[in-house]
């Protein structure tokens with residue numbers, strides 16, 4: 001049995017963590033007290049935030065698992081303030097982790113674009129890697145592209161630090177790409193959070209089980225550490241009329257992924273986990289589909305979980321190589337930085353002008 005730590009930082013990270021707890025405890029409000037977790041592993045969860053109100057909003061995460069870092073009401077999307085706040089509270093945070101025991105693996109979930117999560121997460125991962133022996137992975141959420149220039153610039157600097165950092169890899173989830181999961185922003189958040197939670201539970205289950213063909217934490221690490229240390233997940237589910245072949249294809253398609261990627265061209269390595277009743281899992285079908293992908297990208301780890309009576313479900317983890325969508329994001333982020341800079345210079349120039357014009361003048365009454 002694996003010992004797993006899941007940390008959510010900032011509002012977005014907290015909410016996704018809460019969605020994971022909701023899934024794991026079965027969904028009813030009181031189940032966090034009485035229900036048993038659906039995880040096969042021993043899991044500890046921790047929600048960290050500078051804003052008390054965000055922590056109060058959580059419904060499925062126990063009070064003892066919520067850590068408030070005192071800083072008024074959030075760090076207002078300013079990553080410099082956030083970084084300082086992290087340094088001031090680093091020991092408090094690491095102590096909260098250590099109080100929860102020793103782990104085999106940890107995940108840190110946050111948005112790349114806000115203040116708290118985006119500034120704490122790269123530093124927290126570094127601190128954990130420095131101090132502990134276990135693997136640490138990030139689950140990093142990208143913003144809707146129309147959220148404004150501060151969010152965009154935060155996002156690219158957070159990603160830059162994540163890529164250069166010592167994490168064992170990071171799964172990216174793109175709000176923009178997954179917008180269709182809700183008809184407005186609130187339902188989109190809920191839909192995205194639930195989707196990430198369900199896939200994450202599937203992933204944990206597969207890392208911690210006796211499989212027919214084994215994939216394990218070591219294989220996951222090999223996939224996640226490839227290339228840019230950024231990865232994403234895909235998912236597909238069948239019924240008795242949908243072949244496992246189509247389900248694998250779906251997990252690699254736009255409809256199945258958490259980030260815009262062409263797996264055949266832009267992925268580096270992959271892990272494919274297939275679950276279901278033996279009668280739906282035609283081994284030739286599986287092999288053909290997996291070979292199609294491995295022919296293009298190289299190493300693929302494959303795992304099969306046999307479940308009596310269950311429809312086929314497929315989870316893919318894809319490490320991201322050269323990606324045109326990432327490139328695009330960095331370009332609009334850089335654009336946002338330049339525009340902010342220009343705006344600042346214009347204001348400074350205006351202020352200098354005002355000062356000059358008023359020099360030697362006093363109000364006359």
Ligand SMILES: Nc1nc2c(ncn2[C@@H]2O[C@H](COP(=O)(O)OP(=O)(O)OP(=O)(O)O)[C@@H](O)[C@H]2O)c(=O)[nH]1
Nearest residue numbers: 010011012015074075076077111114115116117143
């Ligand atoms: N998927 C998803 N994204 C969210 C959610 N809440 C906020 N976001 C996204 O997260 C980004 C803002 O980051 P937050 O996590 O709210 O910020 P924070 O870390 O709390 O930082 P500060 O409030 O600035 O201290 C935006 O891009 C939002 O679209 C959520 O519940 N789900």
Ligand SMILES: [Mg+2]
Nearest residue numbers: 011051054074
């Ligand atoms: Mg916040």
